[in-house]
Amino acid sequence: MTNRFFIRIVLVCLIAFSATAIHAPLLTPAFAQDSLFAPDDPVSQAPQTLAKAQKQIDATNAALSKPTEDDRQLTTLKSQLDDLQAQLTALRGDVQPRADDIANRQKEMGDPPKDGQQEASDVTQQRNKLAAQKTQIATVISQLDDASNAINATSAKITAIRRDLFTRELMTRTDVPFDRLAAAVQSIVPEMKRFAELIGGWAGFAWRFKKVQLASALLLSLVLAVGMRLTLNRIFGPVIQRASVENDPSYMSRFSLAFWVTTIPTLAVSFFLTSSYFFLEAFNVLRPDISPIAGSVMAFAGLVYFVFRLGDALFQPSKPKWRLVRVTDRGAKLLLAALVGMSVINGLDYVFGSITETLGSPVDLTVFKGFVSSSLIGCILLAMSFARPLVPKGKEAQAAGRGRPWHRSTALAMRLCGIGIILASVSGFIGLARFISTQLILTGGVIATMYIGIRSGRAVSERDRFADTIIGRYLQRRFNMGPVALDQVGIVAGLLIYMSALAFGIPLIMMSWGFQPPDIQTWFYNLFVQINIGGMSISIVGIFSGVAIFFVGLVLTRWFEKWLDGNVMARSQVDAGVRNSVKTSVGYFGAIIAALMALSVAGINLSSLALVAGALSVGIGFGLQNIISNFVSGLILLMERPFKVGDWVATGTSEGFVRRISVRATEIETFQRQSIIVPNSQLINASVGNWTHRNKLGRVDVPVTVKAGNDPRRMVNLLKDIATNVPGVLRNPEPVVVFKDFNEADLNFEVRVYVADILSGLSVRTELRLGVFERFKLEGILQEDPPAEEDAELVDGILPQTLPPEGDDKTPRSVKLGRLVLGVAAPSHFDPRHIMHLLKDIAASTPGIAERPEPRVIFKDFTEAELQFEIRAYVEDLRDGLSARNDLRLAIFQRFKQEGILHEAAPAIGHELVNEQE
Numbered sequence: 026m027t028n029r030f031f032i033r034i035v036l037v038c039l040i041a042f043s044a045t046a047i048h049a050p051l052l053t054p055a056f057a058q059d060s061l062f063a064p065d066d067p068v069s070q071a072p073q074t075l076a077k078a079q080k081q082i083d084a085t086n087a088a089l090s091k092p093t094e095d096d097r098q099l100t101t102l103k104s105q106l107d108d109l110q111a112q113l114t115a116l117r118g119d120v121q122p123r124a125d126d127i128a129n130r131q132k133e134m135g136d137p138p139k140d141g142q143q144e145a146s147d148v149t150q151q152r153n154k155l156a157a158q159k160t161q162i163a164t165v166i167s168q169l170d171d172a173s174n175a176i177n178a179t180s181a182k183i184t185a186i187r188r189d190l191f192t193r194e195l196m197t198r199t200d201v202p203f204d205r206l207a208a209a210v211q212s213i214v215p216e217m218k219r220f221a222e223l224i225g226g227w228a229g230f231a232w233r234f235k236k237v238q239l240a241s242a243l244l245l246s247l248v249l250a251v252g253m254r255l256t257l258n259r260i261f262g263p264v265i266q267r268a269s270v271e272n273d274p275s276y277m278s279r280f281s282l283a284f285w286v287t288t289i290p291t292l293a294v295s296f297f298l299t300s301s302y303f304f305l306e307a308f309n310v311l312r313p314d315i316s317p318i319a320g321s322v323m324a325f326a327g328l329v330y331f332v333f334r335l336g337d338a339l340f341q342p343s344k345p346k347w348r349l350v351r352v353t354d355r356g357a358k359l360l361l362a363a364l365v366g367m368s369v370i371n372g373l374d375y376v377f378g379s380i381t382e383t384l385g386s387p388v389d390l391t392v393f394k395g396f397v398s399s400s401l402i403g404c405i406l407l408a409m410s411f412a413r414p415l416v417p418k419g420k421e422a423q424a425a426g427r428g429r430p431w432h433r434s435t436a437l438a439m440r441l442c443g444i445g446i447i448l449a450s451v452s453g454f455i456g457l458a459r460f461i462s463t464q465l466i467l468t469g470g471v472i473a474t475m476y477i478g479i480r481s482g483r484a485v486s487e488r489d490r491f492a493d494t495i496i497g498r499y500l501q502r503r504f505n506m507g508p509v510a511l512d513q514v515g516i517v518a519g520l521l522i523y524m525s526a527l528a529f530g531i532p533l534i535m536m537s538w539g540f541q542p543p544d545i546q547t548w549f550y551n552l553f554v555q556i557n558i559g560g561m562s563i564s565i566v567g568i569f570s571g572v573a574i575f576f577v578g579l580v581l582t583r584w585f586e587k588w589l590d591g592n593v594m595a596r597s598q599v600d601a602g603v604r605n606s607v608k609t610s611v612g613y614f615g616a617i618i619a620a621l622m623a624l625s626v627a628g629i630n631l632s633s634l635a636l637v638a639g640a641l642s643v644g645i646g647f648g649l650q651n652i653i654s655n656f657v658s659g660l661i662l663l664m665e666r667p668f669k670v671g672d673w674v675a676t677g678t679s680e681g682f683v684r685r686i687s688v689r690a691t692e693i694e695t696f697q698r699q700s701i702i703v704p705n706s707q708l709i710n711a712s713v714g715n716w717t718h719r720n721k722l723g724r725v726d727v728p729v730t731v732k733a734g735n736d737p738r739r740m741v742n743l744l745k746d747i748a749t750n751v752p753g754v755l756r757n758p759e760p761v762v763v764f765k766d767f768n769e770a771d772l773n774f775e776v777r778v779y780v781a782d783i784l785s786g787l788s789v790r791t792e793l794r795l796g797v798f799e800r801f802k803l804e805g806i807l808q809e810d811p812p813a814e815e816d817a818e819l820v821d822g823i824l825p826q827t828l829p830p831e832g833d834d835k836t837p838r839s840v841k842l843g844r845l846v847l848g849v850a851a852p853s854h855f856d857p858r859h860i861m862h863l864l865k866d867i868a869a870s871t872p873g874i875a876e877r878p879e880p881r882v883i884f885k886d887f888t889e890a891e892l893q894f895e896i897r898a899y900v901e902d903l904r905d906g907l908s909a910r911n912d913l914r915l916a917i918f919q920r921f922k923q924e925g926i927l928h929e930a931a932p933a934i935g936h937e938l939v940n941e942q943e
Contacts, residue, residue: 242304250297358413406443482522491515555757571627658705659688723783
């Protein structure tokens with residue numbers, strides 16, 4: 026492995042991986058060929074592409090025929106062949122459908138006529154043209170396959186040459202000149218003088234002629250590095266500072282802090298070194314003989330700094346509580362010194378190698394340099410295997426301060442590695458020894474950093490941890506995100522850290538093992554862009570792009586829905602049901618368009634889904650028929666609109682308000698605020714009652730019972746007069762009083778009135794009962810009886826509710842909100858309006874009763890002996906309904922007793938209220 030190659034590896038490792046695609050040069054067409062297709066048809070363009078491909082293949086084979094030791098040149102040639110192969114594959118994919126189309130057309134024309142049969146001349150001409158086109162396409166496909174096979178063979182040849190080159194570089198044996206060590210050592214001083222003269226000459230040149238450029242390059246690099254460091258500190262500094270002051274940090278906190286204190290300073294220093302080298306080269310400050318030396322020195326500085334930051338984060342010699350490895354204080358300092366020492370020795374080896382290569386130093390000095398550096402690293406590993414850095418077990422051993430040795434397998438691995446490096450150096454395999462030493466430092470450091478990064482991502486994605494970060498607090502403050510949403514964002518952030526650690530770490534490891542940037546680029550391209558499974562090609566990038574297009578389409582559809590509803594239909598005063606139907610239709614149409622666009626971007630051929638559609642049709646006929654039935658029924662409901670959102674409907678055992686209509690099911694909210702999901706097919710196939718279908722006009726019926734001694738005709742006229750004067754009752758149609766029934770004791774009447782809004786029928790019924798009671802009392806129809814005790818009962822059933830208009834109700838719709846119904850009876854000699862206000866005040870002050878919607882009191886019925894009321898209140902949690910009912914009963918009993926409504930001697934009156942459906 027050459028010194029320049031090592032310098033490139035380290036520099037790229039410090040700034041993270043980025044590669045520039047190397048495109049094949051354009052070639053002029055070699056020949057033209059007559060074609061039966063249009064000039065822009067892929068078949069007509071194929072000969073020109075094949076000529077370019079053949080020329081590129083011949084040039085590559087000519088370059089391979091010459092001996093070469095440049096691995097990067099071989100990588101470039103292979104990358105160009107890979108690009109050429111991709112072009113030929115794409116061209117074949119464009120030509121093949123033309124062959125299939127011609128075959129289908131020939132099949133439609135049928136077989137040619139037999140001997141003695143005649144066919145039209147134009148048909149014969151068309152048949153001959155199709156045959157000629159088919160032959161030309163077959164020739165083109167055959168030539169494309171031949172070119173692809175030639176490219177594969179040449180690529181395999183390049184791979185074999187690179188493998189042999191790498192093997193020779195590692196396994197080449199060089200005799201260590203022990204007998205000429207003195208001469209090698211003596212040559213060090215002259216070489217140092219030559220190096221000093223070289224550096225002095227360049228420094229004088231730069232100071233006299235490149236002073237401004239040198240200062241500008243260093244200043245720009247420093248400004249960019251400081252800006253980067255400040256930006257990173259601005260983002261992650263508070264997290265690091267807050268974590269560093271924890272008294273008892275968790276294991277995940279230690280990993281997170283180690284990751285950030287390693288990566289942030291290393292990125293800043295690496296950015297400064299790399300930008301300095303770039304600006305010095307761009308401003309022509311570095312001479313060709315100084316450039317490799319400057320690059321190796323900067324790579325050496327960055328490598329040593331990275332290893333030092335990583336070792337300090339792992340071992341934390343001065344902060345034991347933040348230590349990731351259970352070692353003693355002395356062991357932490359020893360391990361950090363050994364790690365930094367090995368990196369310094371390995372880096373200096375490659376710096377000196379760059380210097381000796383530039384100066385043309387003797388081979389003995391170069392071999393001696395590699396032998397010494399590899400042997401020193403092996404000796405450090407061997408010495409560290411006998412150290413006792415681990416924290417001892419037991420309090421007594423810890424108090425003694427003597428550490429515990431490595432685990433047997435760890436110590437054995439370190440000894441084998443150290444002895445192997447030393448033996449390889451002594452045996453003359455200097456390249457192998459240097460390679461192993463380099464991988465111990467580079468690969469080990471990258472793997473350790475990746476591991477810390479992955480564990481940091483796990484720490485960020487833990488429950489309630491992301492909210493403590495500066496980004497989490499910003500999201501919470503800016504977008505008012507709750508704990509659950511922040512937790513989900515933390516999971517995404519953890520996944521991004523995982524992917525970042527892998528995306529940066531894997532290429533760096535591959536480069537340290539001899540892979541060139543074009544190799545890695547091609548590998549990633551094939552991984553994310555072209556994965557072949559059988560005859561199908563899958564692109565991960567295309568799939569993610571399709572998913573992104575789909576979500577963008579959904580967002581645009583939702584925005585258009587809101588704009589259409591809030592700006593167009595709302596200003597046009599379109600009915601709410603029509604607005605909901607239009608919004609739903611637009612939403613599904615937009616989702617379908619977004620899905621089709623996503624499939625197209627993902628590279629999925631819709632024609633290939635025909636087989637899947639056929640299989641689905643069979644499944645629909647058996648297992649999915651109910652789903653399809655509901656889907657079609659939903660479309661019918663949206664178009665015919667037998668009911669709309671906000672309508673009061675009754676179907677089967679369900680009755681309530683329509684809250685949402687989708688293509689699969691309809692959501693109905695009952696009067697107890699229970700959401701019932703009804704499949705659309707049931708609403709289409711069964712009878713559905715709609716109280717507000719065409720309008721909200723409705724009828725309210727109130728039964729009235731009086732004693733048999735009253736004149737029924739007088740009662741009819743009296744009740745009709747009372748109903749006419751009740752607020753909310755329509756004059757047209759006018760109220761109707763029906764004489765329902767009678768017996769020896771009672772006369773039964775029913776008052777039927779019409780209201781403009783059936784949803785207000787509850788309040789109209791209450792006012793009507795109050796009017797009847799007050800008028801009867803004024804006319805002397807009611808007689809005072811002994812007072813009766815109150816009895817309250819919680820009853821279940823379908824009860825209507827009149828909620829505040831939309832926009833006025835501030836109560837969130839919670840699944841725990843429930844309604845409580847209590848029946849209350851009071852003596853008939855009390856004022857019913859006073860009792861209603863009293864019951865409402867009691868319900869509002871009872872613990873567990875929700876403030877919104879506010880409690881309501883209804884005057885249900887009355888007799889000569891008692892008044893019957895009903896309290897309808899909402900409990901904050903349906904599970905607390907029993908306790909709320911008991912508290913409400915106790916409050917009513919105590920308040921009635923204080924007001925003198927209840928008397929101890931009075932008999933208790935028990936009754937059960939019957940629910941009314943309004």
